[in-house]
Amino acid sequence: MSVSVCLRCSGLRGAVWSALRLRPPAPGSPCAAAGLRLFSAPAPGETRPSIEESTAEYKFVERLIPPSKVRHGAGKVSTGWVPPSPSPPDLPYMIRRSRMHNIPVYTDVTHGNRLITIVRKVEGDIWALEKDVKAFLKDVTGKDLPTQVNEVTMTLKVKGHFDRELKEWLLNKGF
Amino acid sequence: MSVTKKTGGKAFEILQNLPRITLANLRPEPGSKQLRRGRGQHGGNRSGRGHKGERQRGNRPRLGFVGGSTPFYLAIPKYTYNEGHSRRPQYQPLTLKRLQYLIDLGRLDTTQPIDLTQLVNARGVTVQPLKRDYGVQLVDEGSDIFAAKINIEVQRASEGAIAAIERNGGVITTSYYDPISLGILIKPVPFFLRGQPIPRRMLPGEDMVPYYSDAENRGYLADLDKIQQARIALALKYGYALPNISKDELYHMLSMRKDVRQIFFGLAPGWLVNMHEKKILKPTDEKLLKYYNS
Numbered sequence: 001m002s003v004s005v006c007l008r009c010s011g012l013r014g015a016v017w018s019a020l021r022l023r024p025p026a027p028g029s030p031c032a033a034a035g036l037r038l039f040s041a042p043a044p045g046e047t048r049p050s051i052e053e054s055t056a057e058y059k060f061v062e063r064l065i066p067p068s069k070v071r072h073g074a075g076k077v078s079t080g081w082v083p084p085s086p087s088p089p090d091l092p093y094m095i096r097r098s099r100m101h102n103i104p105v106y107t108d109v110t111h112g113n114r115l116i117t118i119v120r121k122v123e124g125d126i127w128a129l130e131k132d133v134k135a136f137l138k139d140v141t142g143k144d145l146p147t148q149v150n151e152v153t154m155t156l157k158v159k160g161h162f163d164r165e166l167k168e169w170l171l172n173k174g175f
Numbered sequence: 176m177s178v179t180k181k182t183g184g185k186a187f188e189i190l191q192n193l194p195r196i197t198l199a200n201l202r203p204e205p206g207s208k209q210l211r212r213g214r215g216q217h218g219g220n221r222s223g224r225g226h227k228g229e230r231q232r233g234n235r236p237r238l239g240f241v242g243g244s245t246p247f248y249l250a251i252p253k254y255t256y257n258e259g260h261s262r263r264p265q266y267q268p269l270t271l272k273r274l275q276y277l278i279d280l281g282r283l284d285t286t287q288p289i290d291l292t293q294l295v296n297a298r299g300v301t302v303q304p305l306k307r308d309y310g311v312q313l314v315d316e317g318s319d320i321f322a323a324k325i326n327i328e329v330q331r332a333s334e335g336a337i338a339a340i341e342r343n344g345g346v347i348t349t350s351y352y353d354p355i356s357l358g359i360l361i362k363p364v365p366f367f368l369r370g371q372p373i374p375r376r377m378l379p380g381e382d383m384v385p386y387y388s389d390a391e392n393r394g395y396l397a398d399l400d401k402i403q404q405a406r407i408a409l410a411l412k413y414g415y416a417l418p419n420i421s422k423d424e425l426y427h428m429l430s431m432r433k434d435v436r437q438i439f440f441g442l443a444p445g446w447l448v449n450m451h452e453k454k455i456l457k458p459t460d461e462k463l464l465k466y467y468n469s
Binding site: 048049050051052053054055057058059060061063064065066067070079081100101126127151152 | 182183184185186187272275276279280282287292295296297298320363364367439440441442446447448450453454455456457458459460
């Protein structure tokens with residue numbers, strides 16, 4: 001079974017190599033890489049080093065390292081991303097952007113039916129934010145929604161899923 | 176925003192100013208459970224267990240038992256809908272809308288070829304090779320707003336997605352990564368720190384070879400002439416003018432393709448990366464070179 005698999009592989013390899021010959025030499029291919037010597041025998045009496053060191057190709061490794069900070073782009077309307085306003089809005093509270101430069105409003109579902117909206121990364125007077133959010137959601141839904149303020153983690157929880165409305169509202173404020 | 180943040184805020188201030196807690200100040204939370212003491216505290220008499228029998232004695236049969244006749248879950252016959260579901264290859268979907276979002280925010284660099292490492296580094300997709308993920312599939316949701324010229328390499332792609340990318344003058348290739356190579360591709364740094372040489376990428380199994388040898392899917396094993404013909408045919412089908420990428424200034428980047436056995440651009444199998452000293456160690460032994468270049 002293994003023999004037949006090998007034959008199949010070599011047959012495939014033949015097809016692959018014929019495809020490779022048609023391709024212009026890619027700079028990244030192993031055959032074209034500098035410094036690799038194929039089938040060269042060592043001179044008699046000479047011992048070759050078992051490895052070669054090189055720093056020329058290290059730039060390809062640097063490209064693979066994930067960046068610790070995600071860049072802040074210019075943003076276009078087609079994807080719906082809006083950058084924060086250049087100066088923070090004149091309010092007693094501030095809501096920072098997330099690591100990926102988005103509004104930190106999230107939804108949560110527990111027990112299948114318990115819907116909660118969370119506003120994170122709040123700074124300043126969180127009670128003023130709570131008051132504004134309650135007033136805004138009263139306009140939207142007509143109901144007084146229960147909210148929970150956590151002053152230690154500086155988060156605000158609202159009963160129900162209002163992430164879309166709250167994100168738009170915060171964007172309009174300029175956060 | 177001139178208020179300084181104090182951990183605990185108003186709640187802490189209130190606590191500091193309240194008087195000492197005594198029994199006179201405490202009251203149970205309205206609606207909380209009130210404990211009873213005495214014989215009635217666990218429900219009284221039979222304690223909610225009923226009268227005699229298996230119910231009271233705690234000897235009821237297992238879940239699903241219906242008294243002796245064939246239970247529902249055994250009477251209904253099985254069908255092979257889900258057979259081998261845990262062994263089926265899965266591909267994480269990536270919409271063109273998300274791809275455009277990542278490019279717009281500057282998370283993806285369009286001047287370099289985009290492969291799965293770049294997508295994961297941009298935190299655009301999460302791939303779990305241990306959950307039978309074999310890579311990423313490009314889905315054509317958002318093909319009407321997509322407007323970026325890129326050289327992208329994915330594992331599966333829908334026809335609409337291929338059309339959208341080629342319409343904007345880009346290049347798309349579908350290629351196969353076996354699970355070990357995939358694990359190395361998405362997390363290159365932990366792999367380099369392991370101190371192992373870069374392995375050769377395995378070829379697809381016989382069930383996937385037809386997919387990757389087909390020019391319609393822009394497979395990496397397909398004939399380049401057939402791919403060019405397929406590009407023209409797709410442009411006719413979807414009704415757009417196929418841009419000539421050979422005249423493009425980024426043609427060199429757009430035509431970059433990995434070798435069949437290569438995992439990373441610019442790094443060959445068999446090389447060992449030393450991240451601490453920023454060096455690459457290459458083998459010189461004939462047999463090793465013959466193996467890694469085969």
